[in-house]
Amino acid sequence: MSSGRRLYWLLVQLAAIAGGSYGAVRLFDWATG
Amino acid sequence: MGAPKNLRATVWIVLTLGGVSCALTLLYLSMRAVMDVGGVCAEGGPFEIRQHCPEGVPAIMTGSILGGIVLAGMYLWHTVRRGIPGFTLLIWPALFLSLGWNFFEYGIDPPGPQSGLVAGWLVCGGVFALMGGLPLLAVLPSLVRRFTGRGGSSNLSGWLVGVSGAPARRAVVRLARSSRSPSQAPSRSPGIVSELERLDGLHRSGALDDEEFRLAKERLLRGEA
Numbered sequence: 001m002s003s004g005r006r007l008y009w010l011l012v013q014l015a016a017i018a019g020g021s022y023g024a025v026r027l028f029d030w031a032t033g
Numbered sequence: 034m035g036a037p038k039n040l041r042a043t044v045w046i047v048l049t050l051g052g053v054s055c056a057l058t059l060l061y062l063s064m065r066a067v068m069d070v071g072g073v074c075a076e077g078g079p080f081e082i083r084q085h086c087p088e089g090v091p092a093i094m095t096g097s098i099l100g101g102i103v104l105a106g107m108y109l110w111h112t113v114r115r116g117i118p119g120f121t122l123l124i125w126p127a128l129f130l131s132l133g134w135n136f137f138e139y140g141i142d143p144p145g146p147q148s149g150l151v152a153g154w155l156v157c158g159g160v161f162a163l164m165g166g167l168p169l170l171a172v173l174p175s176l177v178r179r180f181t182g183r184g185g186s187s188n189l190s191g192w193l194v195g196v197s198g199a200p201a202r203r204a205v206v207r208l209a210r211s212s213r214s215p216s217q218a219p220s221r222s223p224g225i226v227s228e229l230e231r232l233d234g235l236h237r238s239g240a241l242d243d244e245e246f247r248l249a250k251e252r253l254l255r256g257e258a
Contacts, residue, residue: 001116001242003182009046009117010180016047017120020054027055028062031089 042115049108053124056101061131063094068139071147072154116239118179126169133161228253 066087067074074086105124112119136158140151229250236246 001118001182006118006180006182009119012043012046013050013120016051017054019047020051021058023051024055024058024062028059028093031093032066033088 052104056097059097122172126165129165
């Protein structure tokens with residue numbers, strides 16, 4: 001796997017983690033009122 | 034890897050890893066909500082409940098545990114199948130270190146009328162820190178190697194027994210070279226079929242990426258011709 005592809009997957013996954021965490025905070029606030 | 038295939042893989046990885054991250058964060062927040070009401074709460078049953086749980090928290094906890102397990106399995110499946118370097122091995126440390134942090138924080142500064150250190154929570158924090166920290170130290174070097182391309186493997190055998198993808202690639206090249214020998218031409222066809230199947234297996238497991246698979250297959254087929 002090329003270094004470009006490894007960097008691509010690293011950035012994609014970091015973005016997914018950040019998005020998931022942000023979504024969880026919003027979801028928790030909404031669900032617990 | 035073609036654009037549609039890459040896009041599909043990206044969508045799967047984002048959905049599954051984002052879901053795991055969401056589940057871990059929900060669990061972390063739910064635990065804090067329970068600790069805010071003293072660390073113990075209950076809902077349902079034919080009993081008189083002294084401390085009800087915060088609204089929505091029991092459902093969030095149950096959903097995040099079950100959903101997190103399912104999504105972590107799907108994430109592992111997609112990273113291994115597509116040969117993508119992933120964070121699966123960090124899920125366990127992330128779970129225990131985040132919950133251990135809650136134990137430490139609330140053990141040092143408990144909510145409500147409690148004051149002073151809460152020994153029970155601090156002990157739990159220590160246990161959780163060990164359960165998360167030791168595996169983290171163990172997997173971190175392998176994770177760094179995987180993302181920097183200095184060894185390590187993205188396939189399942191690599192995850193489980195530390196076998197690098199490089200020996201598998203070398204084996205494929207040796208196979209392709211040996212298949213060129215003219216003296217073996219009459220009996221080569223069945224061997225090539227099985228070698229193609231092996232190549233396909235290595236490709237599916239992630240030991241070979243698309244380009245390596247294509248080159249090895251071309252070599253094999255040229256030898257046959």
